[in-house]
Amino acid sequence: MCRQFTASSGRVDGDRVADPCYEMGMSSLTEADIEARTQAVIDDVGIDARDVDFRSALWDAGLAFVQYPEGKGGLGVAPALQVAVERTIRDAGRSFHPLGVNVIGIGMGLPTVLTYGSDEHHEKHLKRIFTGEDIWCQMFSEPTHGSDVAGLMSRAVRDGDEWVVNGQKVWTSGAHVSRYGMLLVRTDPDVPKHRGLSYFILDMQSPGVEIRPLYQITGDAEFNEVFFTDVRIPHANLLGDVGDGWRVATTTLMNERVALGGSTLPRGAGNIAQLVDLWEKRRDSLAPAAAALMRDRVTQLWAEAEVGRLTTMRARAAAASGNPGPEGSTGKLASAELNQRIWNACMDLMGADATMHEPGYSLERHEGSGSRADYTLSKQFLRAQANTIEGGTSDIMRNILGERVLGLPGDVRVDKGIPWRDIPT
Template sequence: MNEAALRELTLSVVDQVGLDAPEVDFRSALWDAGLARVQFPVGKGGLELSPSMQGAVEKAIRDAGRSFAALSINTIGIGMGLPTVLTYGSDEHHDKHLKKIFTGEDFWCQMFSEPSHGSDVAGLSSRAVRDGDEWIVNGQKVWTSGAHHARFGMLLVRTDPDVPKHKGLSYFILDMHSPGVEIRPLFQITGNAEFNEVFFTDVRVPHSNLLGAVGDGWRVATTTLMNERVALGGSTAPRGSGNISMLMKLWEKRAPELDVTERRVMSDRVMKLWIEAEVGRLTTIRGRSNSVMGNPGPEGSVGKLASAELNIRIWNCCMDLLGDEGMLHEPGYPMNRDSNRADWSYSKFFLRSQANTIEGGTSDIMRNILGERVLGLPGEPRVDKAIPWTDIPA
């Protein structure tokens, strides 16, 4: 199928389901027609086409007059859960989970990070011990985005402490409603608690929820992480949209109030950021058009690193344009569990952007990955790589 035929198919599906269909019905129709992830197998949300053709589907939907955010309804589920379950799950896992992840009916979270193991996630210490057809999980995760909404989670735990750290991990799908799962909010500098601490006390997980083999959790986790960097790393949305559009709106409002010198300086800065945002967008489009079937590799870290650093520069520039006003917050600095981003002030976006260079792997880690795995530079010393996990000093 070529792009023109794909566009026709998309427009006919949109026409059938109706432009005003509820989100779940709309996404369900896309899934059934193979338009959810065109590179996925036929019957599982795809048409076995090149992933570069997904953009044609999204453009056709927008051209038909429906706003469509491919990921944000369930970013972790769609961006990371879908490819991981597709790659390592059984047919039963596929039937149970894939479509509901895409439609947003089942929200997913990712439980990798622990209090002492974020960048060094392979060193984590939450344990799962086998008990017949089940595993018993004890331990703690942290920074778990959206755990309070999640129906299922991607859980990485240690199943063998006596082998080197990367070799003793296993990866499970966790039903977040299982007895023994406790979720506590962590409030961020924004005043919201998007993420959580998650505690496990004798949580029973069926063996059938294992993804990959016992002890092969690092390989499965790597698939999740590579997809995470692509999901966080840039967008092919229309030119000038997203964060940069917020800066442009503010620039139009503030520019007339600046004196000549300030206006010249700030106009250079705004223009430079607009160009960087456009270069990032075009690079993402080029990357997607070169992408092949299967999961992404370490090159996904390029977009993640560049977009995280750019976001911070964009919101810094907004703060400078606002001057003193940028320090104002809603009265009382409300602490809410969740809030609607459509209502966020510039200062709140500025505060939230600080997390961009941490979430999904820090910028330092992205540079390490790019240096070692893309540019082939010598790796950093890893003294604990070959020794049993139990012998690594805590």
């Protein structure tokens, strides 16, 4: 039986299990209790333990995401308490980001499988996603359907206990290192586009899956084209019901926007720290008038970064439980545009040096899950150009916020109510 854990009520539809956070949870736990439990994990495995061991211990102790149900990586307490976990780990001297080893898997796959997966899916996947033992990718976008993902063309046709998939995805980040993929395909072309989709967990090692790299302006190839030729997926890998894929995909997308949008790093950390550092190094080389203008710009960006950080923390504290709603697009929109302004300021501070690529610039492919820790400032600037496209463009974020948060009139939709098969492509 598939369970749906909803954002607003915190209840589980389908078999109507009551709120897994608050009814099963240890709601009396305090921040000090969470710190003590985190410290106990650190003492047990050691602060320098391998990622997989450290994360495995956090999962078992319910400290992966404290708002998750007990036995499933959490303690069933308010998500605001998660900051105590991250702070305790950082204070002990370990660099830690909860999504670090598997951004798409943990940020999007984990909440989607938790929400729609069966107990078997939970047992098989949840912990291994968090530990990074299984990297996951997201296969929604297609060559002709990015923003309009609901109009996608890849098809799945049922054959007994299996589905046979043919088609193509594009921009699939990390497909080349992924064990599993979140796959959205069309299973019924005769109904309007949103109603004919289904959502599967795809084993990326299945016969008929072909992955080809796509190189970006950075010279790296984080993402791929993925082709499906008669790929067979067991019916048991379906998340949600047949034809219910859009609802499941919405959960993935809302979590994606929060994963991409929110930072709870300490004050002044992250890319704003790199800008401030560069400013300190270069300020004396600027003419007085240029230095005064740049000082104002750096100060303004620092303030905006701090506003973003505090807003994320407040949103986390206010969230009761469950999955985020359309308001998650606020952080995604704001942080994507702020990132670009911060890297633009870095390039302006570097002057002509910014036009030089580091020695050895080449088309290369990371074998890991895509860490950008070793990127130079110029590469960070180039990479940031994608921030306002990936995870939904800024135009689409504005549409969502306008329509679903502010209640403004909707975008013009000429394909509304028309069977997908009859929509001109």
